[in-house]
Amino acid sequence: MEAVNYNSASMRAAKARLGVRLGKTWRLILALATIILLAGGLGLVVSHAAIGWLVAGLAALPLLLMEWDKYELENPKLVGGSIDGMLAGDVLGALGKNPTPQDVAKAVASVRGGQFFAMRFGITSGFLQNITTDQPADMATIWQHALEIREASGSKDISAGVLVVAIIRSFAQYESLLAHMQLDVDDLIAGVRWYDHLRDLIEKSKQPRRTGGIARDFSFGYIPLLKRFGQNLSESAGSGQLTVEVASHARALDQLIETFGSGGRQNAALVGEAGTGKTTIVHAFAERLLDAKAKIPANLKFRQVFILDSAALIAAAPGRGELEGLIMQVLGEAYSAKNIIICLDNAQLFFEEGVGSVDLTNVLLPILEAGSLRLILTMDEQRYLQIGQRNPSLINALNRISVAPASREETIAVLQDQLIISEYQRHVTYMYQSLAEAYRLSERYVHDLAMPGRALKLLESGASYAESGFVTAKSIQQAIEQTMDIKVGVAQGEDEREKLLNLEDLIHQRMINQTRAVQVVSDALRRARAGVRNQNRPIGTFLFLGPTGVGKTELSKALADVYFGGEDRMIRLDLNEYVRPEDVSRLIADGADDPTSLTAQAMKQPFSVVLLDEIEKAHPQVLTTLLQLLDEGILRDIKNREVSFRDAIVIATSNAGADRIREYIERGYKLQDFEQKFVDELINTNQFRPEFLNRFDEIVVFRPLQKPELIQVIDLILAGINKQMSLQKISVNVAQDAKEFLVEKGYDPRLGARPMRRVVQRAVENLVAKQMLSGSVAPGTVIEVTLDQVRQILGDE
């Protein structure tokens, strides 16, 4: 470890300070002085004044200083050994003698690295000033941390970025401070690497490119057809388009070079999920081939990659057999030109019949088998298998190169490079937090693409939700909330907080009693929206046990309505339809084949209540499939895609043991006294396996409703009727004794509150309907329903 020693009097420090002092104004003055002295001197010499030699000679002095400043003073050569020998020139030049932490914070904020952290992480000058002292003695800790962070990030110098992290790291409560900004030290070190990477990119862009010169293609043939039906990737690569270097891509790129650089069949099939960057690899390959300095075999140098445009080809050759002829001409031209590598992007378009695609297997197979024309094919794994199934010899003729989805670090690196273009086009600035959030949320919610494509897609949509030009984690959350209709951030609006705090009251507006059940689901939602729940599980998983008609399904509906925004936000599955082992495939069917499958519905609507009704009737294999859903909030569909249930409340209901519950209640037991015993009985009688019951956050036993509660149920039903009739400005009022009579008529201990609706319908709704049709009620009327009227309709028995 280098010495923690800062020497402000060192030659390097003096040079850096001089470099900073020679700002724009001085540089201009020096340039003018050079010109004036030289011109003036030569003018004097021409007019025979010998002093002109001296004047012209003096012009060398400002010129010397300018050159020194440009190539040395702006960033004096690193010498190592001490802090001043390793500090980046811009920071070193801004520091004085015995700097205090506050001086360093100020210096850091005034240079590019500090501004980078202010913009990308929200770590501003004011923030740094607030956490630093004015004691020079405190500098030792900052320098020590700076050395450690430089080592950890692999930076060549102690840049302003390294110092920002060191300042924060030296603050006692740095972890909570960073947590407040949704960051940790590793994120900041990633930020230092990002800044270093940008510096390298700038340096690289200053290096001239060697691309073969004006006579590069003299030995290669003309390609008029290819120019018409293809896109020359090498041309766009030559114009300096950004391509990203990540490990998985580098491997594929090396394999491509190996395949085309050696003998054997000159073709390669890049196989990987959509979004893994197959086309990007082909772009990078084209760029590499055109780089005169790249270490590639001579027979690949200056070869050009053309992507064939299938749509243009089909449009140009509509007749039968014409397309085959045209393709042969194009490929023949590419072969004769000697410097062309053809790329069939989304190669399935050339191997199957469909809209915008055509099966050219008969034409392409002999070419692929002969292996003399260089061809790159890109396709996803599924298509590759399908094509292989139809035509095994085609797959045998191809050199397969697999492209794996990028890891988190790789994805973030790709995002960092790609956002440069997006920022330029959309005039926004992406913060680091938005990148991390794009990765996290896209991993959970974007299913049709692989990394890094899926994160990039989300990051780009986040730009539309930028605040004051900044794309933050919140922008990304808003983007996913709007596109997927879910809630991913913590509750922030006053309305939502109010709703969460009073959730029980809101639910009780449409269901009676069952206080414990209402409370456990309300607590789960509050935990989720306060951000304190386990993110890798569903919001809550509950098993509701109890006889029919006690409000199990009603609670799920109420929850979907009150919190998730409507009863249609409920994914309901009657598991009595899943009684055979083969029903598992229906449960996880692809949305394209069966839009009602559980996975398809969850994919479409991840923020919802999932109601698994009558779970005891499902086949054990179906229950086993559901275990992962309950445990990790993940279910793999038939295409092996991960479908997230992590934003859903999963409620399973069961009537199992309903008679036992009634028995306990009739014997005078209170719910809490027999709840555990009852669950044990369910396990002992093999109605549920313990490992299944253990997966639920809470098992709630619903008790049968008593007569007084049923009066309240009638009130709820009547409120519903009045709501329906409010359009006609008519309402109905049922007398208390009539309600009691309705309860007597509708009460069935086995069916709970369910018969009540029928009874009320028969008695009240029919009565009101008749009165309305007879014209005896006018808008604004309150229809009074008496005991006699009810008796008349329902009878006395």
Add this chain to the structure above:
Amino acid sequence: MLLITELLRWWYGDGWRLRASLVANRLDGTIDYFSVDLLLKTLFSPYRQISAGRVDGPLGVQMRAMVDKLFSRIIGAIIRLIILLIGAVAIGLQVAIGLIILVAWGILPLLPIIGLVLTLIGWTP
């Protein structure tokens, strides 16, 4: 004073080396621009692959193809030689300018002294 010494040390050390590498880079760029190495390697290749393909058939047809190919090679060689010639002139100029810059670099810090000497001598053209 120390800074002036440091400036001179840089000027005749790292600075001169840096300037030399810049000159070499520019020369490299010119060589690349005129595709010198490619032209030398393919001096007698058929121009743009015209009449370059293999032809099967009777002797007469093959002879004719060979003549065509020879013609294409000759045309190619002429065009390449012309570009090589222009390139050589450009490279020559580049080398000359580079050398002047490098020599001038060494003399530049001495110019005030040279100017002073010439002033004292009192010579003017």
